[in-house]
Amino acid sequence: MPEGKKVSMREVARLAKVSVATVSMVLNDNPRISRATHMKVQRLIDRLGYRPNRLAQSLSGRYTQVLAVMLPALRHAFADAYFGELISGICDRAGKMGYKVMLEQAKPEFVKERQHIEIFERRYVDGILALGCNDRHAWLKDFAEGKYPLIVVDNYFSQWNLDHVVCDYRSGAEQVMNYLLQLGHRRIGFVNAAQEIRTSRDVWDIYTSKLKSAGVDPQHGWVEDGQFTEEGGARAAQAILERDPSVTALFAGNDKMALGALHYLNVKNVNVPGQVSVVGFDDLRHAGFVTPTLTTVHLPLYEVGAMACERLIERVHGRIERVAERLPVHLVMRESTAMAPTVGA
Numbered sequence: 001m002p003e004g005k006k007v008s009m010r011e012v013a014r015l016a017k018v019s020v021a022t023v024s025m026v027l028n029d030n031p032r033i034s035r036a037t038h039m040k041v042q043r044l045i046d047r048l049g050y051r052p053n054r055l056a057q058s059l060s061g062r063y064t065q066v067l068a069v070m071l072p073a074l075r076h077a078f079a080d081a082y083f084g085e086l087i088s089g090i091c092d093r094a095g096k097m098g099y100k101v102m103l104e105q106a107k108p109e110f111v112k113e114r115q116h117i118e119i120f121e122r123r124y125v126d127g128i129l130a131l132g133c134n135d136r137h138a139w140l141k142d143f144a145e146g147k148y149p150l151i152v153v154d155n156y157f158s159q160w161n162l163d164h165v166v167c168d169y170r171s172g173a174e175q176v177m178n179y180l181l182q183l184g185h186r187r188i189g190f191v192n193a194a195q196e197i198r199t200s201r202d203v204w205d206i207y208t209s210k211l212k213s214a215g216v217d218p219q220h221g222w223v224e225d226g227q228f229t230e231e232g233g234a235r236a237a238q239a240i241l242e243r244d245p246s247v248t249a250l251f252a253g254n255d256k257m258a259l260g261a262l263h264y265l266n267v268k269n270v271n272v273p274g275q276v277s278v279v280g281f282d283d284l285r286h287a288g289f290v291t292p293t294l295t296t297v298h299l300p301l302y303e304v305g306a307m308a309c310e311r312l313i314e315r316v317h318g319r320i321e322r323v324a325e326r327l328p329v330h331l332v333m334r335e336s337t338a339m340a341p342t343v344g345a
């Protein structure tokens with residue numbers, strides 16, 4: 001072919017001595033094509049440098065080979081380390097499986113105009129991976145019947161029976177509370193956030209039930225919303241300790257709030273862990289590089305993203321009917337926790 005000239009599908013078919021339909025089926029991995037024909041056409045495609053028009057291909061083929069990662073309209077969501085881990089896992093696995101990923105935000109106008117359904121009806125995507133969603137996002141109910149493939153990533157919605165891949169938050173909370181109780185802590189503050197998220201409620205449930213099983217009546221003043229931010233974590237730690245200075249441990253629902261609590265305690269010259277122990281929940285990369293290093297629950301977020309992507313592609317291709325995966329987590333013990341201080345010491 002002359003250098004710089006764009007190769008057409010018709011030209012590939014002519015040189016391979018097959019029909020245009022056969023070339024199209026090779027590009028779509030249609031099982032009706034024999035291995036010998038597939039290899040012959042594919043070699044020619046590679047040699048000629050043919051690049052198919054993916055939009056046209058999606059309109060004529062069964063699959064678009066595109067997935068949508070859907071996030072709510074959160075400020076700086078794409079810069080957040082939590083979402084970064086999930087999206088990295090999704091994109092890496094999608095690439096290995098021959099899929100592209102597009103990012104969408106479920107802003108109010110997006111949902112109002114039903115664009116979350118339109119992207120299927122217009123054949124832009126094969127499926128959606130929903131991140132950062134909570135009970136307020138009623139648009140998820142549109143996927144309850146399973147007509148359009150959607151997997152919720154790192155949360156779950158029992159009320160709508162949606163496919164999901166999630167970390168085992170209950171197990172993580174149990175490990176934290178068992179550890180703190182074994183260290184002798186009984187006055188444990190809880191920096192929580194977003195009770196409209198099912199996994200946050202799971203952690204809250206374990207926190208209260210473990211205290212009660214240890215014979216401790218959870219106090220209202222021990223709990224404060226940290227809004228999932230460092231600033232919120234600092235304010236929450238301040239509020240809890242001003243209400244009850246005898247609190248000896250703070251359990252935060254994510255690492256960002258735990259780091260905010262550490263910052264506040266450092267500013268106030270409160271020794272961590274000598275006077276107050278601090279535990280996070282994520283084990284993001286910076287948790288081991290602060291002073292003191294942060295005890296936290298390791299969540300396999302990259303693996304959750306990768307598995308959710310793989311399961312969604314399997315759903316799209318009809319290989320599985322239901323997805324309900326829960327990945328194990330583990331407590332990482334570092335320098336921010338110690339035995340509870342002796343009363344009067």
